[in-house]
Amino acid sequence: MPSARPPQQTDRLLAVLQDAGVDFVVIGGVAALAHGSATLTRDLDIAAPLSPENVERLMAALRPYRPHHVTRPDLGPIQDSIERLCEFRLLLIDTDLGRLDVLSEVQPLGPASNLSAVELELLSGRMFRVLTLDQLIEVKAYLGRPKDRIVEVELRAIRDVRG
Amino acid sequence: MLSVSYRHHLPRLADLGYPALVAPTNARTDPSAWEQAIEFGIDVTLLEANLARTPAERIAELVAMNRLQAQVQSRTLDDATRRKLDAAELRLKFGDLMDAAP
Numbered sequence: 494m495p496s497a498r499p500p501q502q503t504d505r506l507l508a509v510l511q512d513a514g515v516d517f518v519v520i521g522g523v524a525a526l527a528h529g530s531a532t533l534t535r536d537l538d539i540a541a542p543l544s545p546e547n548v549e550r551l552m553a554a555l556r557p558y559r560p561h562h563v564t565r566p567d568l569g570p571i572q573d574s575i576e577r578l579c580e581f582r583l584l585l586i587d588t589d590l591g592r593l594d595v596l597s598e599v600q601p602l603g604p605a606s607n608l609s610a611v612e613l614e615l616l617s618g619r620m621f622r623v624l625t626l627d628q629l630i631e632v633k634a635y636l637g638r639p640k641d642r643i644v645e646v647e648l649r650a651i652r653d654v655r656g
Numbered sequence: 657m658l659s660v661s662y663r664h665h666l667p668r669l670a671d672l673g674y675p676a677l678v679a680p681t682n683a684r685t686d687p688s689a690w691e692q693a694i695e696f697g698i699d700v701t702l703l704e705a706n707l708a709r710t711p712a713e714r715i716a717e718l719v720a721m722n723r724l725q726a727q728v729q730s731r732t733l734d735d736a737t738r739r740k741l742d743a744a745e746l747r748l749k750f751g752d753l754m755d756a757a758p
Contacts, residue, residue: 498738500726504719526718527711531702533721562758563746573758582756585746591722613711623711638748646689646696647703653689654707 501591503537504616509590510539511619513554517541518610519623520599520632525644527613528626529651532644536592540605540624543579543597551595552578558588601635602628626652 503523510517518541519527522534541547552560552575560571563585571578571586578584584595598604610622624632626648633645687695694700706714729738747754 498726498729500719501722502719503722504715507715523715523718526706526714529703529707529714531699531706533718533725535722535725563742564754564757578758581758583750583753585750585757615711615715617712643696643698646693647698649689650693650698650700650703651707 499589499591501535501537503591506537506588506590506593507615507621508619509554509558510551511621513550515541515550515554516547517595517622518605518608519615519621520596520608520629521594522644523615524624524629525633525648527615527623528629528648530644530647532640532647536594538594538596540596540599540608542605543581543584543595545575545579548575548578551584555586555588555593558590560586560588560593563587563592599624599632602632626655 507519517539519537520540521536521538522530522532523537525532526534541551552571556570561569562571566587582597584593586593586595596605599608602608609625609628611625612620613623615621615623630645630648630652633641633648690700693703709717733741750757
């Protein structure tokens with residue numbers, strides 16, 4: 494039977510999170526793309542403190558879009574308490590707007606609150622905090638997987654032409 | 657080609673009023689990161705095209721590509737195969753960190 498997965502709507506996910514006042518920094522492939530990388534990504538990665546207030550805002554923002562754990566789609570929409578969700582280091586969430594991976598810390602940089610971010614206009618008229626090019630290169634170099642290596646080389650080239 | 661016996665009769669550049677030739681101090685000996693990217697196999701024309709866009713235009717392009725990808729996959733992948741691919745991709749992306757997720 495053909496797959497009926499909804500398309501990844503990164504723009505709407507970003508807007509929904511911002512409208513809800515979630516404290517987050519865009520990292521991963523979307524951050525790389527925002528800086529100029531040409532490598533496509535199929536999910537949105539964010540770094541966010543998994544504090545009760547922030548997780549409450551996050552879940553309130555996602556609730557209309559049927560959020561469920563990527564690793565346990567059989568359980569249906571997420572029913573865990575906010576306290577329980579705060580115990581994890583990362584939340585891998587599938588929604589009707591696509592995949593959202595929430596990391597409370599980013600290796601090798603540390604907790605979300607330690608990251609350096611720049612403000613970029615990712616949606617028309619709306620600014621978002623995005624991991625800096627230097628730190629993104631550091632992360633990609635640390636991860637070292639084939640796809641990360643490609644993005645790392647791209648980002649170094651972009652930094653080179655920006656001077 | 658001039659023979660050795662004529663060379664000392666030729667005027668030197670300095671004698672003709674030209675400045676002495678000095679190697680630029682910023683001359684690069686190592687390839688730049690841009691050149692390294694080309695060597696690595698990156699299609700830098702795609703990078704140039706992306707850099708000519710604004711971040712918002714890059715995100716809009718991503719969303720359009722994701723929509724196209726979903727349309728293609730809806731016709732070519734069955735649910736079981738897609739789930740298997742997703743699981744493999746997830747494991748590759750997070751490795752042992754998966755144990756820190758619900």
